[in-house]
Amino acid sequence: MRTAEVVIIGGGCVGTSVAYHLAALGCTDVVLLEEGELGGGSTSKAAGGIRLQHADELNCRLVLRSLPEFTSFAELTGVPIDFKQVGYLFLLDRADDVAVFERAVRMQRDLGIPTETIDLDRARELVPPIRADDLLAATFCPWEGYAAPESVVQGYAAAARRLGVTVRTGCGVTGVRTAAGRVTGVDTAEGPIAARAVVCAAGVGSAEIARQAGYDLPVHGEARWIHFSGADGGVPAHAPLTIDFSTGFYFHREGPGLLFGGRERTLEDLALPAVRRLPAIADLPIGSSWWGFYDMSPDHNAMIGAAPVEGLYYATGFSGHGFQQSPAVGEHLAELILDREPTLDLTPLSADRFRRGMSRAEKVVI
Ligand SMILES: Cc1cc2nc3c(=O)[nH]c(=O)nc-3n(C[C@H](O)[C@H](O)[C@H](O)COP(=O)(O)OP(=O)(O)OC[C@H]3O[C@@H](n4cnc5c(N)ncnc54)[C@H](O)[C@@H]3O)c2cc1C
Numbered sequence: 565m566r567t568a569e570v571v572i573i574g575g576g577c578v579g580t581s582v583a584y585h586l587a588a589l590g591c592t593d594v595v596l597l598e599e600g601e602l603g604g605g606s607t608s609k610a611a612g613g614i615r616l617q618h619a620d621e622l623n624c625r626l627v628l629r630s631l632p633e634f635t636s637f638a639e640l641t642g643v644p645i646d647f648k649q650v651g652y653l654f655l656l657d658r659a660d661d662v663a664v665f666e667r668a669v670r671m672q673r674d675l676g677i678p679t680e681t682i683d684l685d686r687a688r689e690l691v692p693p694i695r696a697d698d699l700l701a702a703t704f705c706p707w708e709g710y711a712a713p714e715s716v717v718q719g720y721a722a723a724a725r726r727l728g729v730t731v732r733t734g735c736g737v738t739g740v741r742t743a744a745g746r747v748t749g750v751d752t753a754e755g756p757i758a759a760r761a762v763v764c765a766a767g768v769g770s771a772e773i774a775r776q777a778g779y780d781l782p783v784h785g786e787a788r789w790i791h792f793s794g795a796d797g798g799v800p801a802h803a804p805l806t807i808d809f810s811t812g813f814y815f816h817r818e819g820p821g822l823l824f825g826g827r828e829r830t831l832e833d834l835a836l837p838a839v840r841r842l843p844a845i846a847d848l849p850i851g852s853s854w855w856g857f858y859d860m861s862p863d864h865n866a867m868i869g870a871a872p873v874e875g876l877y878y879a880t881g882f883s884g885h886g887f888q889q890s891p892a893v894g895e896h897l898a899e900l901i902l903d904r905e906p907t908l909d910l911t912p913l914s915a916d917r918f919r920r921g922m923s924r925a926e927k928v929v930i
Pocket residue numbers: 573574575576577578579597598599600601602603604605606607608609610611612613614735736737738765766767768769770773788789790825855856857858859879880882883884885886887888889
């Protein structure tokens with residue numbers, strides 16, 4: 565039987581980040597198994613947003629820790645990720661949302677994040693074509709932005725390979741082997757691999773992987789659509805990623821055009837909130853549309869940690885935030901697996917919180 569110290573299941577931004585961080589810490593006897601193509605799951609469907617404006621402090625800390633890796637990604641891995649650090653602009657038109665954001669901005673500033681509540685003239689200056697007459701407030705943080713998720717996957721995978729990690733695509737895991745309360749390896753269509761540690765980074769497939777190991781990871785897929793127009797609707801090239809918070813409609817510049825999405829399943833349903841906030845969008849041609857799964861957890865916060873089944877590690881349930889957190893999550897799992905002092909204390913994000921009645925809801929969810 566083949567052996568590896570660590571088997572990673574899933575070649576999205578999270579699995580490849582774990583592979584890279586393990587190798588960077590000196591653990592290179594690692595096999596990453598991806599049933600399809602690298603990045604072919606949720607990662608390649610994502611809008612690429614990297615934001616610090618969360619209501620849960622741990623989400624802010626995860627992205628704060630990830631930010632330097634995004635800004636120096638090309639030097640680290642050799643692959644540029646086109647990180648446009650143009651900020652996020654949240655538009656608020658409900659008093660209860662304003663209260664949530666006021667608390668969140670205070671918490672963010674205590675962490676050293678330069679989020680500001682800005683007046684509506686400044687919001688219009690940043691994104692001239694928005695309709696702002698019904699808004700109550702807006703917040704802006706210049707450290708945020710968006711990058712190319714597929715490039716992040718390719719960069720991590722290339723760097724991990726260079727350091728000695730084996731990356732196998734087209735090789736799905738069909739079973740997780742356990743004995744006496746610990747994992748002993750995995751089964752694949754190409755035969756079993758014995759391993760001391762198995763990492764479940766299988767996105768919406770994580771519930772099934774965990775079940776095979778006798779563990780419960782309550783993650784489920786929620787379909788989200790994104791649309792691209794080759795025209796920009798008057799949105800300036802350096803405009804922030806803009807979010808109409810009460811409806812979830814968001815947009816950012818993408819090359820010569822505009823990328824936009826929301827919670828609605830059809831373009832027809834999205835049209836109402838979209839045109840209300842960005843009237844020019846009504847006249848834009850649609851170039852393409854696609855969908856992917858948000859990997860949802862019951863409280864909209866990630867599940868990250870070591871399972872009670874010894875040797876099983878997991879990271880999933882990111883609920884729309886997995887791309888922006890992937891550097892810090894990869895680092896954290898590598899530290900846990902190698903028995904190092906974790907840089908971040910993420911024990912509150914253990915999936916066991918649901919059994920212990922300790923769920924922690926993230927309120928700023930798009
Ligand atoms: C429309 C949309 C917009 C988004 N926008 C953002 C955003 O702006 N910012 C942000 O941070 N996040 C965003 N997200 C969320 C983000 O895409 C995910 O949280 C993130 O990609 C999760 O990464 P992952 O590596 O955990 O999962 P995935 O990318 O899904 O990777 C898991 C991989 O595991 C593989 N796999 C599954 N089962 C097996 C098996 N049995 N054997 C081997 N391989 C297996 C899959 O093929 C897949 O490639 C968005 C998501 C969507 C759908």
